[in-house]
Amino acid sequence: MHGLPRSLFGRLLLFLAGGLIIAQLLSAAILLKDRDQALYHAIGGHVAQRIAAIVNLLDTLAESERQRLVTALDLPPTRISLEIPWEQTAEPDERYHTALFRALLQRQLGADRTFQLEINDELPPPPPPQDRPHWLNPDRSPAWRGRTDRPPRWRMQAMMLGLRNFVVQVRLRDGATVTFQQVLPEEVIAWPGRLLLILSVLLVSVAILAGLAVRALTRPLAVLADAAAELGRDIRRPPLDEGGPLEVQRAARAFNTMQERLIRYIEDRNRILAAVSHDLKTPITRLRLRAELLDDAPLREKFLADLDDMQRMAQTSLDFLRGGEDSEPLAPVDLNALLESLQEDAEDTGHAIRIDGAADQPLRCRPLALKRCLANLLDNALKYGQHAEIAVRDTPARVALLVRDQGPGLPETELERVFEPFYRLESSRSRDTGGTGLGLSIARNIARAHGGELSLRNRSQGGLEARVELPR
Numbered sequence: 001m002h003g004l005p006r007s008l009f010g011r012l013l014l015f016l017a018g019g020l021i022i023a024q025l026l027s028a029a030i031l032l033k034d035r036d037q038a039l040y041h042a043i044g045g046h047v048a049q050r051i052a053a054i055v056n057l058l059d060t061l062a063e064s065e066r067q068r069l070v071t072a073l074d075l076p077p078t079r080i081s082l083e084i085p086w087e088q089t090a091e092p093d094e095r096y097h098t099a100l101f102r103a104l105l106q107r108q109l110g111a112d113r114t115f116q117l118e119i120n121d122e123l124p125p126p127p128p129p130q131d132r133p134h135w136l137n138p139d140r141s142p143a144w145r146g147r148t149d150r151p152p153r154w155r156m157q158a159m160m161l162g163l164r165n166f167v168v169q170v171r172l173r174d175g176a177t178v179t180f181q182q183v184l185p186e187e188v189i190a191w192p193g194r195l196l197l198i199l200s201v202l203l204v205s206v207a208i209l210a211g212l213a214v215r216a217l218t219r220p221l222a223v224l225a226d227a228a229a230e231l232g233r234d235i236r237r238p239p240l241d242e243g244g245p246l247e248v249q250r251a252a253r254a255f256n257t258m259q260e261r262l263i264r265y266i267e268d269r270n271r272i273l274a275a276v277s278h279d280l281k282t283p284i285t286r287l288r289l290r291a292e293l294l295d296d297a298p299l300r301e302k303f304l305a306d307l308d309d310m311q312r313m314a315q316t317s318l319d320f321l322r323g324g325e326d327s328e329p330l331a332p333v334d335l336n337a338l339l340e341s342l343q344e345d346a347e348d349t350g351h352a353i354r355i356d357g358a359a360d361q362p363l364r365c366r367p368l369a370l371k372r373c374l375a376n377l378l379d380n381a382l383k384y385g386q387h388a389e390i391a392v393r394d395t396p397a398r399v400a401l402l403v404r405d406q407g408p409g410l411p412e413t414e415l416e417r418v419f420e421p422f423y424r425l426e427s428s429r430s431r432d433t434g435g436t437g438l439g440l441s442i443a444r445n446i447a448r449a450h451g452g453e454l455s456l457r458n459r460s461q462g463g464l465e466a467r468v469e470l471p472r
Contacts, residue, residue, distance in 0.1 A: 044101040052108035079181040114171040220248040335359035357392035373446040376439040381405035401468040409458040
C-alpha cells in the first residue's frame with residue numbers, strides 16, 4: 001500500500017494514532033453537543049423566567065410607566081422594546097432548541113399567553129450613542145435581522161454552537177406587544193477551553209502510551225531480525241534471551257533450537273568433509289608414488305598431471321562445500337597488509353597488481369577465508385585480463401573491494417550464472433582454460449559468510465569488475 005510506513009512499528013503507530021484521533025474527535029463532538037443542550041436548558045430556563053416576570057409586571061403598569069420600566073431594563077445582554085409591531089412568522093421553527101425554549105417559555109407565561117419565538121444566528125445592532133438605549137427602528141424590518149457586526153471569531157463560535165440570540169414577542173393583556181432579545185454572552189459561545197485541553201492531554205497521553213506499547217511489541221521482532229542477520233556471519237553467536245511474553249518466548253526458543261540444529265549439522269558436515277578429504281588424499285598419494293615408478297617419461301607426466309587435476313578438483317570441491325564456514329575465528333585484520341601480501345604473491349609469479357586506495361581501520365573478518373576469496377578473484381582477473389587492479393572504498397559502515405581487469409568482460413546474461421557451482425563459459429575443464437568452475441562460487445560463499453556480498457559488472461571502459469562489499 002502506497003503512503004504507508006515501511007516498518008511494522010510505523011504502521012501500527014499510524015493505525016493506533018489514527019484510531020485515537022478519530023475516537024477523540026467523536027468524543028469531543030458528543031461532549032460539545034451535550035454541552036450545547038445543557039446550555040440551552042440552563043440559559044433557556046433562566047431567560048424564560050425573566051421574560052415571564054417582566055411580562056407579568058408590565059401587565060400591571062400603565063403605558064407611561066411601562067415605557068420607563070422598559071427603558072430601565074433595556075440593557076445588554078437582554079434588550080426590550082415596546083416599539084416593534086407584531087410580525088407573524090411564516091412558519092414555526094421546529095428545531096430542537098426552539099421547541100425546547102418554546103416549551104419552557106409556555107410553562108412560565110401560561111397556556112393562555114400568546115407569543116412567538118425565533119432563535120437565530122444573527123446579531124443585533126449596537127446601541128446608538130443616545131441617552132436612551134434605543135436599538136430598534138420601527139420604520140424598517142426588525143432590527144435584529146441581517147446584522148453581522150461582531151468579530152469573525154465570535155461569529156464562527158456561535159455558528160458552531162448553532163445559536164446566537166433569542167427573539168421573543170409577547171402579547172400583553174391590553175394587546176400591546178413587547179419584544180425581548182437575549183444575546184448569548186461571548187463566554188458562553190466561546191469554545192470550552194478546559195474541556196478541549198483535557199481531551200488534548202488525554203489524546204497525547206494515550207498516544208505516548210500507545211507508542212511505547214507498539215515499541216515494546218515490535219522490539220522482539222527487530223531483535224529476532226538482527227539475530228537472523230548476525231547468524232549468517234557467526235553461526236555460534238550467543239543464543240537469544242527467551243524471556244518476555246509467551247509468543248516472544250516461543251519465537252526465541254524456536255530460533256535457538258534452529259541455531260543448535262544448524263551448528264550440529266555444520267559440525268557433522270565438517271567431520272564428513274575431513275574424512276572424505278583424508279580418504280581421497282591417501283589413494284591419490286599412492287597413485288602418485290606408483291606413477292613415479294613408470295619408465296615411460298611421457299606417460300609418467302600424463303599420470304602426474306591427471307593426479308594434480310584430481311587433487312585440485314577434490315580440494316576446490318571441499319572448499320565449496322565448506323562454504324567459507326570453518327573453525328577460523330573472527331579477528332581484526334589490517335586490510336592494507338592483506339592486499340599487499342596478495343600483490344607480492346602475484347609479483348612472484350610475474351604479474352602486476354595495482355592497489356588504489358586504502359582502508360582507514362582494521363576489518364573484523366576471517367583472514368584466511370577472505371584472502372582465499374580475493375585470491376580467486378585476482379586469479380580470474382589475471383587469467384582473462386592480464387592486468388588487475390584492486391580499489392578500496394572504505395566507509396564507517398562498509399568496506400568495498402573492487403577487483404578490476406582489462407579483459408573482454410562477460411555477456412550480461414552470464415554475470416549471475418558464473419556464480420553457479422561448476423558452471424564455466426568454456427565447455428572444457430582442461431588445465432589450459434583452467435579451473436573447475438568453483439572459484440567464483442567459493443568467493444561469493446566467503447563474502448556472504450561475512451555478511452557481505454559479491455557481484456560482477458562490466459566496466460564502461462572495458463573489462464570486468466568484481467565488487468566485494470563487507471560490513472564493518
